[in-house]
Amino acid sequence: MKVVTVIGARPQFIKSAPVSKAFLNAGIQEITVHTGQHYDDNMSAVFFEEMGLPKPSYRLASGGLSRPEMIEKIQSELLPVLKQESPEYVLVYGDTNSTLAGARAAKSLGIDLVHVEAGLRSFNLEMPEEHNRIETDRLSDILFTPTEEAVLNLQKEGFGGDRFEIHTIGDVMYDALLTFQSNAQWHETLGQKSFFEGDFGLATVHRFENVSDSRKLGSLVEELNFIHKHELPLWMPLHPSTAKRLKEYNINLNIHLGPPVGYLQMLWLLKKCKIVLTDSGGLQKEAYFSEKPCITLRDQTEWVELVDRGVNKLHHIGRSDLTQQIKGLLDAELDFSWRGYGNGDAAEKIAATLLGR
Numbered sequence: 001m002k003v004v005t006v007i008g009a010r011p012q013f014i015k016s017a018p019v020s021k022a023f024l025n026a027g028i029q030e031i032t033v034h035t036g037q038h039y040d041d042n043m044s045a046v047f048f049e050e051m052g053l054p055k056p057s058y059r060l061a062s063g064g065l066s067r068p069e070m071i072e073k074i075q076s077e078l079l080p081v082l083k084q085e086s087p088e089y090v091l092v093y094g095d096t097n098s099t100l101a102g103a104r105a106a107k108s109l110g111i112d113l114v115h116v117e118a119g120l121r122s123f124n125l126e127m128p129e130e131h132n133r134i135e136t137d138r139l140s141d142i143l144f145t146p147t148e149e150a151v152l153n154l155q156k157e158g159f160g161g162d163r164f165e166i167h168t169i170g171d172v173m174y175d176a177l178l179t180f181q182s183n184a185q186w187h188e189t190l191g192q193k194s195f196f197e198g199d200f201g202l203a204t205v206h207r208f209e210n211v212s213d214s215r216k217l218g219s220l221v222e223e224l225n226f227i228h229k230h231e232l233p234l235w236m237p238l239h240p241s242t243a244k245r246l247k248e249y250n251i252n253l254n255i256h257l258g259p260p261v262g263y264l265q266m267l268w269l270l271k272k273c274k275i276v277l278t279d280s281g282g283l284q285k286e287a288y289f290s291e292k293p294c295i296t297l298r299d300q301t302e303w304v305e306l307v308d309r310g311v312n313k314l315h316h317i318g319r320s321d322l323t324q325q326i327k328g329l330l331d332a333e334l335d336f337s338w339r340g341y342g343n344g345d346a347a348e349k350i351a352a353t354l355l356g357r
Helices: 010-026 045-051 067-085 097-108 128-139 148-156 172-183 193-197 214-230 240-249 263-272 281-289 304-308 322-331 346-356
Strands: 002-007 029-034 089-093 112-116 142-145 165-168 201-204 234-237 256-258 275-278 294-296 312-314
Touching (some): 002 010, 002 097, 010 029, 010 045, 010 089, 010 172, 010 346, 045 263, 097 128, 112 346, 142 346, 148 165, 172 281, 214 234, 263 281, 275 281, 275 322, 294 322, 304 312
Parallel strands (some): 002 029, 234 256, 294 312
16 A cells, blocks of 8 residues: 655644654555645754654655645646555645645545544634645545544534545644653753743744734734743744744844754753743644643634633734733643543554555
């Protein structure tokens, strides 16, 4: 059996690590295509090195393009690859532009499509990720969902019958964290180690809806600067697209900044921090797995179960009090015992399901 896996962004590198290992153990041949969506070494190459990911068989160059241009370029460059490799399945992860491009390319050639992390919804169609995940689900033949909530979303949208095969397997990011957590480590690129010996908040910002609007980004930066100065020191690995926008809009982010970090460094930061402030989907879960409270810097999240359990609070930028939200979470007695993301064997379930069809 041959599977072509399409990856291109940081969360996908993390998700693919346990699945690639499970495929190898199961005797499934995996051909990996790196789309180049994240092309900075700190956003890409470091993950392959740290996590022992198989070297991509194909590398595309799609970084730095607009969403329509990127999707079109990846799709067109994937077509000859898929024709040459002729796999039984194309596998995609999550909700990035690479995800949707891979899905469209697979279905244009009649190849069965596998979507890992299917069924997630933020119910905000202003987010390009929401469009990506909805269309990818519609194109998929096999949908691997991380939670029962994701299954309910699919059922409400009419998924079912012979056309769609749905399996709830748990979250492959939990697989990855269990595998690599013991290897978490500080690196000199993070800055002075003494800073991390005190209380601090870990912040990340990169979502299009937050960085593309100068007023919204300015409001968020003003809030983060205030928290850093008056409440809790903040440390942020600065995403290249966020750095570009800050410079373009002449906005000064006055918190501790560092370069994008690898997975092992991020796990180390999660161990050390008091709270996470992020607009990332993946980091919301990693915060939960690390038993750290999280504030999501968005109006909606696809991980609604964490909000329902009180360990994650949505922050409406410029419209809710970030200071009070942080204090509330840090003072609360939070329960991280819920295990709705599975038992750490999601990757093995994916391999077994594909072999058993």
